[in-house]
Amino acid sequence: MAERILLLNGPNLNMLGQREPEIYGHETLDDVVTLVRKRATDHGLKVDAVQSNHEGDLIDALHRARGTHLGCVLNPGGLTHTSVALLDAVKAAELPTVEVHISNPHAREEFRRHSYLSPAAKAVIAGAGVPGYGFAVDILATHHNEGH
Template identity: 60%
Template sequence: MPNHTGTAPGIPVLVLNGPNLNLLGLREPAVYGKDTLADVEELCRSAARTHGLRADCRQSNHEGGLIDAVHEARTAHRGIVINPAGYSHTSVALRDALAAVELPVVEVHLSNIHRREAFRHHSYVSAVADTVICGAGAHGYAVALDHLAQLVKETR
């Protein structure tokens, strides 16, 4: 239910998904699971509500769109859960944006990136994330939000 400002109640947090995650449920379900992005977003909203948070879920296939969302989070959100997907392994710019906003960050991956191809073993984002959760499938987002709730409380 919206509050008097027209937004849902709760402390706002950003849940940001990177490239190709709009294809969840279709793309390599043996690796990424059968849940769709809509399923993951609903899971995030539900997990956030249990902690008095409001999940603002976004996805972009474009590096600049992700960076713009991170910059906006600096003043609009209290923390970030991010699945940078393929940009984990390539984007120094996304890493720098996350470092610059000085918010709690939880990095999440559906698959265990350390059990996959060697190029996936390194994440630039991990160096600036407070926590990294990988290999738990869609449930990893709920774990990420549980932990982000704790980090947000610690930074009040």
């Protein structure tokens, strides 16, 4: 059975392609999942994809992934800037986690420039658009293959 990564997308990411396309582009969440699954397959991995607009659902998914997944690709959406609880869940899951942002939060409003999640992340990819998700999979696969 192939090893698995968790793809976790937070609030409003179900609206990709519709919400503020001048910032987030025209690709949809389905496009993101397709890209991540393709990239994971290239590395011999499988993907469990979860999107929720509810913080507790994201926390529960991280808890379930502990010990069963080799890592997590996480776009926490707006929870990036507000959620200590999600940070604690990332730490509790003990999974290498790559934080992904489609836009560059540092080029946006001041409040978006702080991430509660970044201190627990293996890497942060911001401003690369949807392809950033693929880079995140590459990072997790490389990390795993190096035996870390």
